[in-house]
Amino acid sequence: MKYETVIGLEVHVEMATESKIFCSCSAKFGGEQNDHVCPACCGMPGMLPIVNKHVVDLGMTAGMMLNCDINRTTTFDKKSYYYPDLPNAYQTTQWFAPVCVNGTVDIKTSKGEKKVRIKQIHMEEDAGKLVHDDWTDSTLVDFNRTSVPLIEIVSQPDLSSAEEVIAYLERLRSLLRFAKVSDCRWEQGSMRCDVNLSVRPEGSDVLGVRTEMKNMNSLSAIERAIEYETARHIDAIENGTEVLVQETRRWDDIKGKSYAMRTKETAGDYRYFPDPNVMPVVIDDEWYNRIKETLPDLPEVKAQKFIELGLTEYDADQLIQSRALCDVFEAAYKTSGLAKESANWIITDCMTILNKKQMTADMLSISGKALGELIKLVAEEKVNRGNAKRILAVMFDEDINPQEYAEKNGLIVSNDTGKLEEVVKAVCAADPKSVEDYKNGKEKVFMALFGQCMKQLQGNCNPQALKEALLKELQ
Amino acid sequence: MKLYTAKSENVSGKPVVLDDTILTKDMPTAAGSKMLDGYMSLFDAEIISKLKDAGFGICGKANVGEMAIDLLGETSYYGECTDESGKLVGASAEIVKNGEAVAAISMDVCGSSARAAAMSGLVYIKPTYGTVSRFGTIPAACSGECVAVSAKTASECREVLSAIAGHDDKDGTSLPEDKCALLKADAPRSEIKKIAIAKALVDSASDEVKALIESFKANADGVEFAPIDANELTYAQAAWNILMSAEVCNNVSKYDGVKYGYRAAEFSNIDELYTNSRTEAFGYLLKSTILFGSETLSEDNYMKVYDKALRVRRVIVEYFDKLFADFDAVLMPVSSKTAYTKADTDANTYIAYDESIYTAPASITGLPRAVVGGVQLVGKAFSENSLLDLATKVRKEGK
Numbered sequence: 051m052k053y054e055t056v057i058g059l060e061v062h063v064e065m066a067t068e069s070k071i072f073c074s075c076s077a078k079f080g081g082e083q084n085d086h087v088c089p090a091c092c093g094m095p096g097m098l099p100i101v102n103k104h105v106v107d108l109g110m111t112a113g114m115m116l117n118c119d120i121n122r123t124t125t126f127d128k129k130s131y132y133y134p135d136l137p138n139a140y141q142t143t144q145w146f147a148p149v150c151v152n153g154t155v156d157i158k159t160s161k162g163e164k165k166v167r168i169k170q171i172h173m174e175e176d177a178g179k180l181v182h183d184d185w186t187d188s189t190l191v192d193f194n195r196t197s198v199p200l201i202e203i204v205s206q207p208d209l210s211s212a213e214e215v216i217a218y219l220e221r222l223r224s225l226l227r228f229a230k231v232s233d234c235r236w237e238q239g240s241m242r243c244d245v246n247l248s249v250r251p252e253g254s255d256v257l258g259v260r261t262e263m264k265n266m267n268s269l270s271a272i273e274r275a276i277e278y279e280t281a282r283h284i285d286a287i288e289n290g291t292e293v294l295v296q297e298t299r300r301w302d303d304i305k306g307k308s309y310a311m312r313t314k315e316t317a318g319d320y321r322y323f324p325d326p327n328v329m330p331v332v333i334d335d336e337w338y339n340r341i342k343e344t345l346p347d348l349p350e351v352k353a354q355k356f357i358e359l360g361l362t363e364y365d366a367d368q369l370i371q372s373r374a375l376c377d378v379f380e381a382a383y384k385t386s387g388l389a390k391e392s393a394n395w396i397i398t399d400c401m402t403i404l405n406k407k408q409m410t411a412d413m414l415s416i417s418g419k420a421l422g423e424l425i426k427l428v429a430e431e432k433v434n435r436g437n438a439k440r441i442l443a444v445m446f447d448e449d450i451n452p453q454e455y456a457e458k459n460g461l462i463v464s465n466d467t468g469k470l471e472e473v474v475k476a477v478c479a480a481d482p483k484s485v486e487d488y489k490n491g492k493e494k495v496f497m498a499l500f501g502q503c504m505k506q507l508q509g510n511c512n513p514q515a516l517k518e519a520l521l522k523e524l525q
Numbered sequence: 526m527k528l529y530t531a532k533s534e535n536v537s538g539k540p541v542v543l544d545d546t547i548l549t550k551d552m553p554t555a556a557g558s559k560m561l562d563g564y565m566s567l568f569d570a571e572i573i574s575k576l577k578d579a580g581f582g583i584c585g586k587a588n589v590g591e592m593a594i595d596l597l598g599e600t601s602y603y604g605e606c607t608d609e610s611g612k613l614v615g616a617s618a619e620i621v622k623n624g625e626a627v628a629a630i631s632m633d634v635c636g637s638s639a640r641a642a643a644m645s646g647l648v649y650i651k652p653t654y655g656t657v658s659r660f661g662t663i664p665a666a667c668s669g670e671c672v673a674v675s676a677k678t679a680s681e682c683r684e685v686l687s688a689i690a691g692h693d694d695k696d697g698t699s700l701p702e703d704k705c706a707l708l709k710a711d712a713p714r715s716e717i718k719k720i721a722i723a724k725a726l727v728d729s730a731s732d733e734v735k736a737l738i739e740s741f742k743a744n745a746d747g748v749e750f751a752p753i754d755a756n757e758l759t760y761a762q763a764a765w766n767i768l769m770s771a772e773v774c775n776n777v778s779k780y781d782g783v784k785y786g787y788r789a790a791e792f793s794n795i796d797e798l799y800t801n802s803r804t805e806a807f808g809y810l811l812k813s814t815i816l817f818g819s820e821t822l823s824e825d826n827y828m829k830v831y832d833k834a835l836r837v838r839r840v841i842v843e844y845f846d847k848l849f850a851d852f853d854a855v856l857m858p859v860s861s862k863t864a865y866t867k868a869d870t871d872a873n874t875y876i877a878y879d880e881s882i883y884t885a886p887a888s889i890t891g892l893p894r895a896v897v898g899g900v901q902l903v904g905k906a907f908s909e910n911s912l913l914d915l916a917t918k919v920r921k922e923g924k
Contacts, residue, residue, distance in 0.1 A: 089567050093779045095556075096548045096566060096661040098696050128775055130822075132799055139778035191783070321822035323771060323831060326668035328697055 051288070052252040055280045057215055057245060058207035061222060062200050063232040064176060064240035065108045071175045071199035072099035072142065072328075079238050083181070083192040091197040093137025098327050101126070105199040106149065106331055108231045109173045110341045112201050113150025115225045115348075116168050120338065124149040126173075126328040129320045134191050135178040143174035143202075145322040147330075155205075155225075157217040166218050167206040176200050201231070207246065207257070212276040216269055219243065228349055228373045233412060242267050245276060249283035258283065259294035263301045263308060275301040279308055352376055359389040368397045372411035375400075381418020386425040395425060399439060403446055416445045424452040434509055437461040463510050470503075470511060470519045477502045478523055488524050496520070527603045528616040530555065531586040538582035541685065542617050542626040544638065545586045546593050547672075548661040549573065552583075556663040557591040557601035560780045560787045560806035570661025571696070572630065572672060572689040579688035584626050587617035591808045592665045592773060593634045596877040597641055599870040600810045612864045615641020618675055622647065628685040633673040633894075634665045635769060635877055636859065636884025642675040643859045643899045648916050649675040650682050653906045654891025655700035656708050657686075658693035664776040666769040667698075669888040679897070679916035680923075683710050686909060707907040714910035720748055720902070721848060723755035723857040726883055730858040737863065737899040738856065744898070744919040750856070757844045758857070758886045764837035765885035766878050767821050771831055774818025777811065810874055842890050849905050854912065858883050859894075859901035 070077050073090035090097035106124070113120055127145040153168030178196040182189050203222065209215050223234040223241060234241040243266045248258035261279060266272045279299075285291045299308040347355065349370040356366035356379070369375045375396055382392040400414055400421075424441055427433040433441070433456050441452050441461065456462050477499060478485050484495045503516055530545045531552035543549065546556045548566035555561040573583065590600040597613040599605040606616045617629035618641040631638030633651040642649035651673040662672060672689065676682045690708035693699045706712060727738055742750050782788040782802025789801030807815070821830045848855065860880055870876055887894035887903045895902045895912040897919055904912045917923070 093784060094567065095561075095663045095776075095779070096568070096570065098660055098698075100695065100697050130775055130778060132778070132781060134781075134783050134795060137779065137784060139781055140775055319824050321775075321819065321824075321827075323775070323822050323827070324835075326698070326772065327664075 053249050053280075053284050053287075054252045054254075055210050055276070055283075056207045056248050056250065056257060057209040057211075057276065059203075059205045059209065059215065059218065059246070060244040061203045061205075061219070062176075062242045062244075063112075063203065063226055063234060065105060065199040065201060066230060066232050067102060067104045067108065067199055069102055069104075070197040071102050071105050071173070072197055073097070075197070077198045079240070081194055083190075084194060086194045087196070091137065092193050093139070099126075099142060099325070101328060101331060102199065105173055106333070107341055108199075109149040109171065109201055110333065110338070111229045111345065112203070112226060112231045113153060113171050114342060114345050115229045115231070116150070116153035116155055116171065116203070116222075118150035118153030118168060118171060120333060121147050121149055121151060122333045122338070123147060123330050124173075124333065125330045126325045127322050128325050129322055131318050131320060133177070134189070135180050135193075135196070137178065137191075137193060137196060141175055141177065142325055142328070144172035146324060148172035149331075155218060155221055157214060157221050159211075159213050159217045161213075164208075164214065166208045166214075169204045169206050171201050171203050174200050174202060207248075212273045215245070215276060216273060219269060219272070224349055227412070228346055228370075230373060236268050239267060243272060245272060245279075247276065247279050247283070249280060249287065258287070260296055261294070261308075262298045264298055264311075266301060268303075271301060271303040274303065274306060275308060278306060282308070346373065346376075356389070356393075359383065361389055361393050365390075365393040365397060369393060372414070374412050374414040378414055378416060378418040378421060382422040382425060385419050385422025386429070388425055388429060391425050391429065392422065395421060395442070399442055403443060407446070416442075417449065420445055420450065420452055427452060427456065431512055432456070432463050433461055434463060436509060460508065461510060463512055467515065467519065470507075470516060471523070473503050473506050474516075474519045474523045477506065485524065496524070499524075526606050527588050527601075528606055528620055529585045530588050530603055533582070533584055536582035536584045538577065538580045540584035540626045541576055541581045542584055542587050542620045542629050543570075543573075544589045544593065544617050544629065544631040546589055546632040546663045546665075547572070547586075547630060548663065549583065549586065552586050554586065554663065555602065556593065556665075557589045557598070557603065558780075558806065558808070558811070559602040560777075560803075561663075562602060562787065564786055566661070568661060571658035571693050573661070575689045575691065576630075576685070579684075581627075581685070581688065585620075587615075587620055587629065589616065589631070590637060591811045592663070592777065593632050593637055594665055594769070594773060594814060594877065595635075595637055595810055596870055596880060597637060597644065597865060599867065600808045602808065605867060605870075607867065610864075611866050612644065613866060613870070614644050618642050618645035618647055621645070621676060627681050628674055628676040630685070630689070631673050631675065632662055632665065632670055633888070634670040634773075635765070635881050636888060637877065638673055638675065639884055639894060639896050639901065640860045640880070642896045643901075644864065645675075646899070647675040647677060647896070648679045648682050648913075648920070649673065649894075649896035650686055650909055650913060651887065651894045652686060652690060652708055652909050653700075653704075653893045655698050656690050656705045656907070656909075658689075658691070658696045658699055660693055660695040664772075666772040666888075667776065668768060668772060669765065669891060671891075675896075678922050679913045679920060682916075683910070683913045686913075704907060708909050710910070712910055714908070714914065715853070717853040717904070717908075717911050717915045718748060719852050720745070720750050721753045721755070721852040721855045722750055723758055723855050723886075724752045725755045725759050726857040729882065730861045731863070733863040734858045734861065734900070738858065741856065741898045741900050741919060744921070745915065746918065748915070751852070753848070753852075753855075755855070755857075757841065758855075759882060760837050761841050761885035761889045762878075762882040764834040764841070765881060765889040766817075767830055767834035768838065768889065770814045770818035771822045772818070773811070774815045774822070777807070777815065780806070782806075810877070813874065838889050841886060845886075845890055845892060845903075854902045854904045854908070854915075855886075857886070857901050857903065859896050859899070863899060 150171035353366040687710040787806035897916040
């Protein structure tokens with residue numbers, strides 16, 4: 051018999067906000083343990099939650115990127131469970147009226163295109179982290195991550211293979227990073243995924259027994275886990291190797307196996323109820339439109355626009371890998387009017403510097419306008435390429451005006467023909483032998499003399515003008 | 526008998542006593558629970574700076590029942606308080622009655638502080654929900670609980686209420702400043718001329734309480750009284766007990782022995798740490814409330830019980846809205862009797878649940894309640910000044 055796998059995903063994404071969802075603590079990744087904490091996110095009595103509006107901005111943005119309907123009145127609810135990393139013993143989340151519902155994500159796989167339906171996107175707070183201290187053999191809690199804002203994106207069970215799941219996750223990641231909702235870093239845990247999976251005979255409309263694998267944090271692990279679970283389910287159905295039960299399982303990526311954690315019967319009742327301390331958030335037209343207006347183009351729409359500006363498909367593809375590259379490109383193009391040049395400077399020169407600094411494309415934070423000005427200086431032959439690269443490197447560390455910097459540091463190409471002649475004369479006077487050789491037909495020495503002149507001028511001259519001046523002197 | 530759980534040595538300004546549900550940096554706050562015995566807050570409640578700015582000083586913290594959800598403080602870890610006759614009294618009310626403080630500030634969760642004011646013969650005002658910041662108060666039932674004031678006179682009540690009312694950005698349920706300003710002593714107000722008497726509630730009370738109602742009427746010169754059935758108001762009790770217990774259950778779940786507060790000495794895993802700490806540190810009424818609240822919020826019961834209670838809340842709000850088209854306030858008892866003893870609370874652990882039939886209407890709607898002459902007046906939103914004006918008249922203050 052042939053089988054089909056039915057998969058639905060719950061994806062958690064940490065939002066790129068400065069502060070936490072209900073208090074003003076920093077939401078930055080890392081920091082000393084328990085550095086980003088206050089009485090509110092430590093679960094001390096007496097603090098009241100105040101909703102960070104930027105979280106709602108980003109929740110709406112995510113929903114709009116995924117074609118969702120936005121709930122104009124969205125509410126927060128409490129989900130109760132006991133765990134030491136959850137200081138209040140409840141998580142504030144959205145159960146009754148999530149910010150976004152009914153969306154779609156388009157994916158492409160070897161089998162063609164597919165629309166994956168999104169059931170809902172809700173906003174919630176993250177939990178802290180348990181750290182085992184081997185020295186004292188005790189478990190300690192780090193509350194830095196507590197109350198960092200998350201969105202959970204719940205798909206319908208529309209996916210049917212590991213390939214589709216990977217395509218969906220990559221698309222999701224690209225859209226959310228593009229809209230600056232999150233940096234979506236699997237390795238830092240800012241993107242995590244729960245996989246709900248069941249298997250049924252092909253063509254059947256009855257769902258099989260569903261198992262859930264929680265907190266998957268890499269694409270390769272997800273791929274392996276789906277393949278393993280699918281095989282396990284089929285084996286159970288065909289050979290009766292085990293009785294499938296609805297349960298939560300843990301994926302051990304090293305052993306390549308999943309293990310039962312808890313069954314439906316032993317799962318906690320989360321006792322959801324509306325949080326009386328958080329008033330319903332009402333999204334009026336002004337707010338809705340403000341977010342709608344700041345929505346970026348989809349990456350492929352942007353790529354098309356770049357191609358229309360004269361970029362190759364390859365260059366456009368390189369740029370849309372990161373919103374930061376697109377932003378810098380657009381600003382540089384706007385200033386310089388030179389599309390191809392702007393793309394080259396970013397794809398080649400900026401990326402080289404980023405690689406050297408061990409930074410990713412997302413971290414490109416130079417001013418696109420300044421880059422555009424630099425490109426203009428090169429195009430107008432006011433600064434040569436070598437010096438322009440040096441100026442670019444400085445732009446990564448300091449906020450500079452390229453023209454002013456070039457002037458201040460003597461990097462402007464000189465148009466002073468008097469100075470050219472002076473240098474040419476001096477070089478020729480200092481090396482009469484080469485001049486003699488040239489005159490005797492040894493044309494090779496011309497380049498040596500040219501090089502000496504260029505060196506003295508520190509490269510700041512128009513090569514054509516120098517060539518002409520030198521030829522004139524040697525006649 | 527322990528009236529104070531903490532006392533200030535140097536009080537500058539007119540002394541005010543705080544119930545031990547209000548967090549202070551310089552004195553411990555335990556909310557009457559072994560769980561929080563000796564707990565030192567890192568911050569002060571918002572109202573404390575407001576009190577100080579208005580020339581009041583905090584003279585100490587007063588003993589309260591565990592999470593202030595009991596009848597009259599009988600569930601406090603530090604023991605109950607009684608007067609010479611053995612009658613249960615609220616600690617902060619008694620401190621004011623003794624003249625050691627001009628006013629007491631309490632959390633009115635289920636009316637225990639309102640009852641305490643009645644027992645000690647004080648004037649009491651629980652303001653409209655959202656007009657006094659709850660920032661820095663130990664949470665129990667957040668959807669209805671309010672910071673409340675009791676004093677010997679209506680004018681002292683007003684002076685303190687006027688000082689603490691105001692918008693607070695740190696409390697998401699805090700109302701805008703223009704609404705809060707209606708509680709200021711000099712804000713414009715209308716006179717209470719027509720009062721409905723909630724018959725269903727008066728009828729269920731003792732003869733002594735009925736006499737207090739009559740006495741109130743007799744002293745309210747120029748006010749017209751009319752009886753109404755008010756059967757609808759009796760539904761508030763069950764609905765509030767459901768909402769309250771669910772919220773209390775949720776709010777005390779953070780006291781798990783992990784971060785602060787009481788931790789059991791013996792445990793071999795995290796579940797035992799939770800269970801043993803909570804078993805040893807919570808009292809019987811609170812444990813019952815946790816179980817009751819937990820049950821009402823369970824997946825099977827949520828729609829049948831909790832959601833229905835939310836709907837009843839809406840019905841009662843609408844009932845008051847209609848009533849206030851014809852009346853300025855509703856008169857009702859604040860308790861079924863004029864005195865309770867330890868024997869009463871021993872005989873019925875859930876007596877506070879029963880007595881909330883009188884206090885739940887104002888708790889569940891967030892409407893202001895005043896207690897004067899041992900009876901309760903529930904007024905329109907933001908009618909605190911009108912209620913206190915009437916209290917002044919009934920008590921013949923300044924005459």
